[in-house]
Amino acid sequence: MKNRYLKDVSTLILNTEKCTGCGRCIEVCPHHVFSIKERKAEILDKDGCMECGACAKNCPLNAIEVKQGVGCAYAVIMGWITRSEPSCDCSGGNDSGCC
C-alpha cells in the first residue's frame, strides 16, 4: 500500500516559463512528482512532494522553488525550543530512509 502524507501542504512551485524540459527534476525526484509534457515539466503529484529540495537544487534554470526542510517532528520541536530552523541532528541509521 502506498504511503500518502497530508494534502496541500507542499511549498513546491514550478515556473514553466523558465523550464526547458531537460528532465533533471524527474531524474532526481524520489517521489515522481514531475512529468514532461510538450517539452516542459509539469507537476503531476504535488501532494507526493516531501520538500527534499533535490529538484530545485538540480534544475539548471532555477525554474523550481521549494522550501527545503526536514520532515521530522523531533527537529521541529528542537527548532521551536531553540528558535531556529529545524535541522536534522540525528545520525541516520538506514539506507532507505531519513534519520
Place this chain on the structure above:
Amino acid sequence: MTVASKDVGMMTMIENGNEVKRTCCSSNSGCGSSEILVEYAGNEKWIQGVINTPKGVVPVVSTQLNFSDILGSWKARWGVNRMNYKINPGLYAVGTPDNESPVLVTANYKSTFDSLRKELADINTWILVLDTKGINVWCAAGKGTFGTKELLTRISCTKLHEIVTQRTLILPQLGAPGLSAHEASRQTGFQVVYGPVRAKDIKEFIRRDMTATPEMRTVKFTTYDRLVLTPIELVEAIKVSIIAFGILFLLNLIVTIPFGLDDFYAYVGALIIGCVITPVLLPWIPGRAFAWKGWLLGFIWAVVVNLINGWPQLPSYSLVRAIGYLLVLSSISSFYAMNFTGASTYTSSSGVIKEMKIAVPIIIITVSLGMLLILLNSFMGI
C-alpha cells in the same frame, strides 16, 4: 596496525578553511607515488588487500559482509555506537579497477558503505567515500555535508583526476538534495550523474549505460524498511521513560492507591504502539497525520487496558482512572508516532509543522488532564 597517512595536512586544511587544492596536494606535503591515499586500519576484515595506482596505494574492499559488519549495523540500529559507526573517507577499490572504471560516490557511515559494497560483487569500480561525519547519504545531503564542497575536497585529496581518465562520477540519487549536479560538474571537471536510489540496482544501472528506470528512481518505504527503523525509536523512548518510572516510584511512597504492574504494562504498551506498531502498520491505519494514526491505536490500547483491568464490572476500578488512561495512553502513542515522521521517507517539512501545530497542544492538554485524573484517583481514591 594503522597504515601511515598524510591526512593530517588535510585536516588542518579543513579547520582553517583554506583553499583545498593548495594544502591538500601541495608538492611539499609529498604526493609521491608511494603515498597512501586513504588512511585505513590494515587489520580491518573488510579490506582484502591493496591495489597500486599511479598516485599511490588504494585499499581493495570485500563485497561480502562478514559477521562483524552485520553485527555493527545491527548495533547501530539499536543505538549502540551509532554516532561513531564510520570509516575513513577516501578512495577504495572493488575488484581490479583501472583508469576507465566507474567511480561511485558515497557517505562514510559504515552501514551505508557496507550496503553499497555488498552489491558490487564481480565488477570493478572505485568508491569515493566522502566525509559525512558518519551520517547516511540522505541525511548528510539534507545537512549539506554531502555536497559540492566535500566532493571537491575528496577528489583533490585522492588525486582522482590522475587515477582515472574517464570523467564521470556516479552519485547516489538520495544525495541530490545536497548539491547541484550542474554546479558540481562545472567545479570538479567530472560529469555528475545520479545513480539509482537503492544500491542493489547499481550494477543494472551501469549495465544500462548509466540510465535508471523510474522504478530505480523511486523511494519506497516498505514494511521491512519501517520495521528496521523502529528499534532506535524504542531505545530513545525507553531512555526518556526511565525518568517517568522514577517519578512514579517516588509518588508511590505517598499515594493511597500505588502505581503497579498495571500501569507499567499500560505505559510500555502505549510506547510500543507509538514506536513500533504504528510505524509498521502505517499505510493501513486510516488518516494521514502520524499523530492521528498513533492516537487512534493508542486509544484502542487504552480501551483494552481498561477492559483487562476489569472496568466497568469491577467496582473498585473507578471511572476517573479509566478516563485518565484513555487520555494519557492515547497521547503517549500519538507523540511517539508523530516522532516517526523523522524516520519516514515521505513526510514534508511543511506537513510535519502543520500536523504538529494541531497535535502538540492537544497532546499537552490531554496528557495533563489525564495525569490529573489518575493522580486524583491515586491520592484520594475517587
